Amino acid sequence: MIEAVFLGLLLGFFAGLIPGIHTNLLAVVIAGLHFDVWFSSVLLVSLAVSRSVVDAVPTVFLGASEDVMALLPGHRLLKKGYGIEAVKFCVIGSVLGVVFGMLLIPFFLFVFPLLFSLLKPVLFWILLMLVIFLLFRDSWWAFVVFFLSGLLGLLVLNSVREPLFPLLSGLFGASGLLMSLFSRVSVPFQADTDVARLPKLSLFSSVVFGALAGGIVTLFPGLGPSQAAALSQIKRQRSFSFLVLVGALGTVDVLISLVTFFVVGKTRNGAVVIIEQLLGSISGSVLFYFVAVACVSVGFASVLALFASKWYAFFVELVDYSLISFLVLLFLFFMGFFLSGWLGVLVFITSTFVGMIAPLTNTSRSHAMGCLLLPTLILLW
Numbered sequence: 001m002i003e004a005v006f007l008g009l010l011l012g013f014f015a016g017l018i019p020g021i022h023t024n025l026l027a028v029v030i031a032g033l034h035f036d037v038w039f040s041s042v043l044l045v046s047l048a049v050s051r052s053v054v055d056a057v058p059t060v061f062l063g064a065s066e067d068v069m070a071l072l073p074g075h076r077l078l079k080k081g082y083g084i085e086a087v088k089f090c091v092i093g094s095v096l097g098v099v100f101g102m103l104l105i106p107f108f109l110f111v112f113p114l115l116f117s118l119l120k121p122v123l124f125w126i127l128l129m130l131v132i133f134l135l136f137r138d139s140w141w142a143f144v145v146f147f148l149s150g151l152l153g154l155l156v157l158n159s160v161r162e163p164l165f166p167l168l169s170g171l172f173g174a175s176g177l178l179m180s181l182f183s184r185v186s187v188p189f190q191a192d193t194d195v196a197r198l199p200k201l202s203l204f205s206s207v208v209f210g211a212l213a214g215g216i217v218t219l220f221p222g223l224g225p226s227q228a229a230a231l232s233q234i235k236r237q238r239s240f241s242f243l244v245l246v247g248a249l250g251t252v253d254v255l256i257s258l259v260t261f262f263v264v265g266k267t268r269n270g271a272v273v274i275i276e277q278l279l280g281s282i283s284g285s286v287l288f289y290f291v292a293v294a295c296v297s298v299g300f301a302s303v304l305a306l307f308a309s310k311w312y313a314f315f316v317e318l319v320d321y322s323l324i325s326f327l328v329l330l331f332l333f334f335m336g337f338f339l340s341g342w343l344g345v346l347v348f349i350t351s352t353f354v355g356m357i358a359p360l361t362n363t364s365r366s367h368a369m370g371c372l373l374l375p376t377l378i379l380l381w
Contacts, residue, residue: 042290
């Protein structure tokens with residue numbers, strides 16, 4: 001199955017570099033190719049993990065990613081000439097997150113069945129309280145962003161072909177790119193240095209919080225790494241330590257989603273949903289194998305991400321940043337049309353303008369995940 005691991009690694013690498021190509025989209029395509037189910041499952045694990053690592057590159061250099069919590073600190077560091085450094089810290093978070101996540105697997109295997117049985121009757125109320133907590137931490141515009149994106153999600157999730165691409169690309173990708181286009185962002189020289197240093201305690205705490213929070217939110221439908229990052233950031237952190245946290249969360253989400261699937265039979269990650277359709281269930285030995293695949297993938301993907309960050313740094317210095325933003329916007333527009341037709345284009349444009357409310361009002365973009373959370377709350381009710 002080495003071929004499946006490296007094919008997944010390559011697909012994850014290129015998907016991570018291209019804004020809008022989500023793991024869920026590729027997972028559906030792979031399932032439709034009717035490969036051997038075991039080959040496809042290994043490929044999906046490798047793809048999901050490697051993409052979660054490489055996604056740091058466009059998040060920092062283009063400001064286009066569904067990893068909304070990393071956009072602001074990553075882009076801010078890019079404007080200071082520390083874009084490569086920002087990617088490095090995201091990658092450090094991914095690698096250490098997988099290592100610490102592995103150490104936590106025995107704990108999660110023991111605790112998850114008990115937690116899930118306790119949470120199941122009150123899942124709606126806990127999820128509602130978490131949403132309210134996140135909204136009240138921000139300005140009243142957070143409620144506007146949440147409910148507008150939630151209403152959009154309710155309207156399109158069951159009425160548009162491949163709705164997630166135009167919906168999420170507009171809310172989190174195109175909105176940021178459009179802001180960059182209008183604000184005429186200039187990117188300074190990106191130094192490949194090791195200037196930034198994190199105290200060991202800050203590094204350790206970021207990884208621990210990332211692994212724990214990433215594990216816990218897999219029990220809640222509709223919550224993902226962005227909400228886990230917001231919940232973890234009780235106190236203000238330095239940009240670099242926060243990027244370590246976000247890097248850990250993105251990769252741990254894939255790893256612990258496999259554990260959740262094994263323990264309680266619930267799937268919260270798009271790639272794991274397809275794995276469930278392919279395999280039905282997994283044994284302990286299969287889980288162990290998938291964890292090994294994740295470790296191999298995160299190692300190779302980290303090297304590729306660091307290499308790609310240097311290439312991106314050279315590219316954004318060489319080419320006008322407004323032109324790059326415009327070309328990526330065009331790509332997202334045509335991909336929306338290709339996948340979802342004219343209705344998808346309408347969703348893409350609408351979600352882009354809804355997504356622009358957050359940066360214009362200095363509100364966290366993570367509230368736009370109401371597009372998934374509000375329908376989930378209504379479904380649980």
